[in-house]
Amino acid sequence: MALITTKALEALRGMDDGKRLPDGGSMFGMVRATPDTKNPVSVDFQWRYKLNGKTRQVRIGSWPKMSLKALRDERDRLAVEVKSGTDPVQRKATEKLKIEVDQVEAHNKQLDRLEVIAQQQARLTVRQLFKLWRDLALKQRGDGGAEAQRAFERDVFPLIGDLAVADVKKAHVQNIVDTMMARDVVRMTKRVLSDLRQMFGFALDRDYVEADPTARIKKAKIGPDGERDRVLGEAELIDLLKKLPRSGMAETSQCALLIQMATITRIGETVGARWEHVDFERRLWVLPETKNGKSHQVWLSDFALRQFERLHAITGETPWCFPGSRYDPAIEKTNLPLDTKTVTKQVADRQREPGGQIAGRTKQIDALKLGGGQWRPHDLRRTGASAMAELGALPDVIEKCLNHTEENKMKRIYQRATYEGPMRDAWRLWGERLDLLTNKPANVVTLRAA
Template sequence: MAKLTVKELEALREADHGKKLREDGGLIGTVRAGTGGVSVYFDWRYRFEGKVKQIAVGAWPKLNIAAIRAERDRLRVEVESGSDPAERRKAERLKAKADQLEAVAEQEQRITELAAQQARLSVRDLFERWASVDLIRRRDGGKEIRRMFEKDVLPLVGAIAVEDVRKGHITGVTDALLARGVPRMAKLIFSLMRQMFRFAVDRDVIEGDPTAAIRKAKIGGKDVERDRVLSEDEIRQLAAQAPLAGLMPTTEAAIWVALSTCCRIGELLAARWEHIDLAQGTWWIPPEVAKNGKAHTVYLSDFTKQQFQRVKDLNSAAPWCYPNRSSTDSVCEKTVTKQLGDRQRQGKAPMSGRAKADYTDKLVLPGGRWTPHDLRRTGATLMVALGVLPEVAERCLNHTEENKVKRIYQRHSYEAEMRQAWSLLGERLDLLTRTDAGNVVTLRRA
């Protein structure tokens, strides 16, 4: 058998597929014809320990024939030295496969570890998930709750894995608030943490709620339901004191709008001019603004329209009745509450950056501390004292009817009755807030 030449190899055609080529020195080539052209795969046949064996030495034209012969000669030296190249290659392939399997196993273990780490959500991670699913749907997009958590919860427990949270971690948060002298805030934040952990239970993030074993009543004592109602004498006094309290004019107007409409202060501060028609005397509160998610129409008395006009004269350039400083959104719903509270700090130092010392007692009334929500209660109470049916007053408050049968079958809108109720309340407040209000006779409820 002579040596194969390049010309012989280049002369091969598809018809030669499967043909065997032989050359001195044990080279055997097999012709393969494919889409890429004709190739010849060479093996070297040799004898080792009395057995005939065969091993691949390269393919033409990927390797030239000289390189293929060189590989054969290198393997021949290996055989002559007592080593079987076929067994060596087999061992190398097995080692490479083992290394590959080991690498895959290491990668799978790493993936498992990463999955376990991801599964161990921290409290901060849980809060972000809760915020993106639940809080985002709340009226302010969860901004106020985020502020509270960033201040009083996450600095203490944010880095802890959710599944590692225990009763002591929860009480650690509430105890810090109680030590600060804010028991109502402690209760509120506890309720919010309970909502968050129940959210986690519902989604199988954790099996049990760590707040479940804690009684809310044990945090800061038992809740006392507020029943503060301003008397007519106090309303007269408030009308006299408010202009001297250093309030923003829009805040002063907010007092009277809240009192004359029985609205929630958050609903007023989020109101937009597009929903207020002073000519028609209506204010539509959309469901995304209403606390109970139920749209509500307020029929404005002349007294209320005057207050809204005061606000509009100052804030008509923005879409909101009460815009923030940059006019990018409405103000925080705590804005008015803080301003009123700052002016009821009789005997206490003014809070830093808030109302000046000259104003800290300007809104103090004989009946004790009052809040914007007490104005809502006061307005409804005045309505009933003026002869408005309690059921109509409840409608003006936009309360949801608790009786399911009434909700389903009693569909009367009470529009006329509600208009009259707000009108009566506005007329009474107009009398009480006049400079000659001292001549107004105080209503007494039977």
């Protein structure tokens, strides 16, 4: 019987599928067609042998994965096994069973290990959980979780930092809230409670705890935040207008503050402005969506108009007056507007106490400090409204400029006056006053004491 040659194997094609190729020595190959264009067929080789009077058959391997010589060498090796009384089929079955048993044992060991890890994780301390939460979730925040870290170091860790997460109860969280409320820091208390709730939600999702100990504590029961009444005096405004160009803030952020101040809009409405809504010729800025759900038109004073013109030279090629660095994948090649918190954070960073600098933020931590104490962008809106009143604008006109909703239902229905003229006068007078304060002559008397 002629032996198979490598050349003969290489000449096989798909039409040879199912062909039996004897090779002598009780070995033969079965041709199988494949979808591989480079190797259109493979040949599976089997070997028949007798042991204890029984004929058995064992698979040797396949060509071209194994060379013809390697296949014959394997057959010869198996023949030696059979001669010594070992059954290759039984041996392979035993080896396969052992592999399966080893895999089951390894799987069980892995399950035991995971159970131990889960038990260890369940015994995480609050400090350890915070670190894990910070590294996996808080890093998405603008400050990387630095503010939450400081708050927890001050108000949470001293009370429950070394307590196992699984042992934290509602009473522990309530104690944190009560301790903070004794200092009368309502806003900070709510912020810490919110962060605790997020952290335990993170733990709940990962089975570190079985229940959220913050779930039954409501922020509404802590009390109102308290209404801010900070109004910048004119001496402070003069100081602010001098400090702002030297504060290290981006020019666009400076424009945002000055536009907000001159138009008494909200900072979120300001940084969300689009150029298509700014009409330089008519001196109108339209806010199509506002907090009360209605559109709002702002007449631009010379002061406000100059800020928009200054801004247009920087961002006029973009759809947004204040474009951000983020992109919306649903809107190709279109920036999203600046994050509403960006300017507020920049202002806060420039009013910090010595040693309060946040890593990666400005080093000019006192660049915007004013004599009357801490201020926020929203205080500029209140300041502008107060100034309009002192310049002679009527309360109803100022409310319209602020785009407040009339609380009295009857008045809201029957009072249809739009106050367009008086509103324009209020914005004009306030803008002129800001111009005077920007370059205050010696003979200008401030309207309010600092």
